[in-house]
Amino acid sequence: MIRLFLTFIFAFNILHAENLVRDFALYKLNDGDKRAPTLLLMGGIHGDEPGAYYATDLFMRHYKITKGSVWVVPVVNPHSMFANVRGLYGDMNRKFAALAQNDPDYQSIQKIKKLLANPQIDISMHLHDGSGYWRPTYVNNLLNPLRWGNCSVIDQIELKGAKYGNLESFVIQMVADINEYILHPLHRYFVHNTHTKSKNDTEQLKALTFFSLSLGKPALTNEASKELDIQTRVYYHLLAIESLLGQLGIEFERDFELKPASIKKLISTAHLQAHIEGLITLPLGSLRSPITYFPLPQGVEPKHMKIQSSSHILGLVKNKQGNIELKYGSRTLSTLLPQWSAFDNSLNSVNMKIDDTMQAVRVGSMIYAKESIEFEPINEYRINIIGYVKPNDTSPLPNESGIKVYKKDLMARYSLDTQALIYRAEIYRKDVFSGMITISFDKPPLENSAPYKLIAYKPAPNSPLALAHAHTKITPSVSMPPKAIASKESMPKNKHNESPNKPIIKQNEPRKTLTHFVKPSVGVNVRLKPSTQDSIIAKLPQGAKVEVLEQVGKWSKIAKDSKNGIYQEGYISSYMLSDTLQSASQENTKIIESPPKHTSQKPQDSSIKTPPINAQVKVNIAFVRLEPSLTALIVAKAPLGRKMHILSFEGQNGEWAKIHYIFEGKQGVREINGYIAKHLLNPL
CATH class of the missing domain: 2.30.30.40 (SH3 Domains)
Incomplete structure (x- = not known):
């Protein structure tokens, strides 16, 4: 309730109660290919969850669908994304059960409902960023059942009668596939079944996924943790998407290696451009802010201004001072101080010398020069090179065509970028804006287009699909990340030296139990x-x-x-x-599972194996850490006198005790596994 109240205060005070609702865009990749299902992929229904909308945007820019079809809504709630709030007019994901027609989001909700009901869509997947890390039982404040991060979510086990209605099997496999590539044990994914209808969960009953189920359309959700940086959230979302595509038999290609470092480069603005109204090109890498006297179309609201880019999360937004912010998701790239003008599309190109070589240049484009530029005069049009002042010119409407202008002649404070390498030449027909040529004195960017490659899907070892394929000797022919395409010879074996795909139950043999x-x-x-x-x-x-x-x-x-x-x-x-x-x-003793193996690699001599021994804490509080390091996450606090088992000593000098014990408290019974500094314990 407090969050909802603050959202409306934000809308009223900062945005002057203006209706800023923006329509979402739908893109259809490989539409009409019926050799595999059609998946609807949606992100950004909550505006403060950038991992979700950066993932869908990256999917649009760097994936190709070659079998089946994927319909993508990169951001469902763009007005909330630009404002960086969960919902500018309340939580949009709680408006699918009932909604008043005067709600600002009403038309958007109706359009989403119509899209979900489209008979061409077989199943939908929705991306979110959640707080903390979801766990089925309470571990600590960061890991517990009330958190939503790093889990794959369904409302019920299955949707009877639907072709792809086995929701649980999809997310069990998805979780297994994601966990095959997790970057840290803390990031482990879990299946989260909300049991929405059976538990009468009043909040989830209002959500998009449950509405989809009510239409007989399968829907599931992937959550990434807000504790992670953006590129890591996107990494886990893309792993989830690729797993579902593989399970559905939808084949795809991508042009990058799926890892956070690659994703970080791709979601940066280094190689992005924005094209405004077809007459202006802005490189987005290092824009100056503010940019003064920037031409924008008179009488057009920012949300209706045409902006094109390879990215689908760009937009222009008016701030409370009346200036226009250029947004990339929730990030403000620059504030434009507008010079409102009528826009004229009568001029297609101009002739200009670039380093003394005459070229025809399309209006609204960007050129690269080493030293100088010169525009050929055009009847009825004038050229205003921003940052250049013609000597002794006092005209209120300057015309710098026919003049050779060197980079050294331009004043740095009028550049478009912070390095003073990019400038603009504005073209006018009297006082009507007819377009812009963007001039860069930087080196042209290197070609950054890697070839697309088909990614063959291989389910995680010992996952349901891997075992099923092993039993039936079926080799999947669909898609996944780099590690998944290793040959059988290079695939890791388990501790029993068995191949992960070795069948446990032979086909057609009786089950021996x-x-x-x-x-x-x-x-x-x-x-x-x-x-x-x-x-x-x-x-x-x-x-x-x-x-x-x-x-x-x-x-x-x-x-x-x-x-x-x-x-x-x-x-x-x-x-x-x-x-x-x-x-x-009659069992009276406390029995626990074997303590977890941590996946972080350690030197062979860093662990001193020892039979389990008993110990107790000898200080007021001993922190239990996820790994044997003072910088590792604290998973529990063991008080003075707490008894536990020591399983081994780890670290360079065996200074960390690997421990486990059972704790019974108000939240129920918890199993504690982790590491405590050895000097904080007394043996018993």
């Missing part, structure tokens, strides 16, 4: 893969009956009959199971 029961009184997590760092796909209570299919080290691959008779498979630590129900119910 042993019945076991869950022992811990607090229940047990079922994970997608045999690792405590992998996704939790279910939680079983004490005494739950499971069928053990196979032993994988200290893990048991189990199956449990769901209500519809289909096996739900996953992994449980073997010592959490008992072969009799009686011994399971």
Whole structure:
């Protein structure tokens, strides 16, 4: 409620209650190709979530669809994006259940609803940035069920009757594919089923994805964490998109390597240009701010001014002083102090000497010169080179055509850029603006267009699709990031030296199982893969009956009959199971899963293996950290006297204790895994 109130205050005080609603744009990539489904991809319904709209913008600029089709709305809510608020007129993603016709977003919502209902669209995916990191159980203030960052979200397990209605299978696979390429264990993705209808979640019932389900159209969401920088959020969003494309059989190409460093370069403004009303070109790399006396069309609202670019998140916005801000997403690139004028499109090109070579130059374009420029005079038109003053000229309407102008003759403070290398020559027909030639004395940019390459999709090892393909000997022929296209010989093996794609259950062979029961009184997590760092796909209570299919080290691959008779498979630590129900119910000891393996590489001699020993904290508070480093994230605070197990000592001199213990508090039972400085503990 407070956020909504502040949004309206922002709109009224800064934007003078002007209706700034902007229509969103829809682009159709490889439209009409029915060899694979049509995906609707949408970002930016919340204006303060840049990872989402930079991801869709980058997708538009650097991907090609070669089989199937993708319809893209780069930013659903552009007016809120430019204002950098969640919703300029309230949360747009809570307006799909009911909405008054006088709501400023009403027409936008109706248009989105119509788009979602389009019979050509088979499934939709929506991108968001959420706070913290979603976890199924409380870990700390940053990692808990109330956070939304780094998870893939569905409203329910399936949408019955829909061709692509198995929502849970899509996100389970998506999470597995993303986690194959995470940059840090903290970034691990999870499946987040909101159970919107069954839990009667009043907020989620108003959201876009649930509305889509009500139309019989599958919809799912990917969230990236706001704790991450923009390029890393975009990286995880693109991993999610590529996973879904691969699952759907939509083939694609991209022209860059999928990693945050590449993304950072691509979302910068270094090689971007803006074309305004077809008569002005502005390079966006290092614009000066403000730019004075900038020609803009008289009588046209900024939101209706035509601006074209390879980027789809550019716009012109009026500020409270009446000046015009050039926006790239929420970022202001420059403030234009306008010189309002009628615009005239009667002139197509001009002749000019560039370093003494005569050329015909299209009006509204940008040229590169080394030393000098000179415009050929044109009847009825005059040329005003901004930053140049003709000696002894006192005319109110200067005309600098026919004059050879050197870079040294131009005053730096009138340049368009902060390096004083780019200037402008304005063309007028009397007092009517007829166009601009942008002049750069910098070196022309090098060609920055890498070739597009087809990316072959290979599901993450041990993921549902990988196992299914292994069982049926089907090789997928769709798309994914660089690591996924490695050959079988180069693919990593697990700790049992087995290929990740080795089938666990041979096709057509009977399922051999042993019945076991869950022992811990607090229940047990079922994970997608045999690792405590992998996704939790279910939680079983004490005494739950499971069928053990196979032993994988200290893990048991189990199956449990769901209500519809289909096996739900996953992994449980073997010592959490008992072969009799009686011994399971009589279990009194606290049983936990093996502590997580951290993926950060360490020298071979940095870990001193030791049998588990007991210890307790000897100081008032001991910080439990995610990794053995004073700069690592604090995941818990262990008080004086807290007892725990030490599993090993790590660090150069074994100064860190790798620990785990069970904590029971008001929030329930929590498993604590991490590292504590050894000198803060006493052995027991």
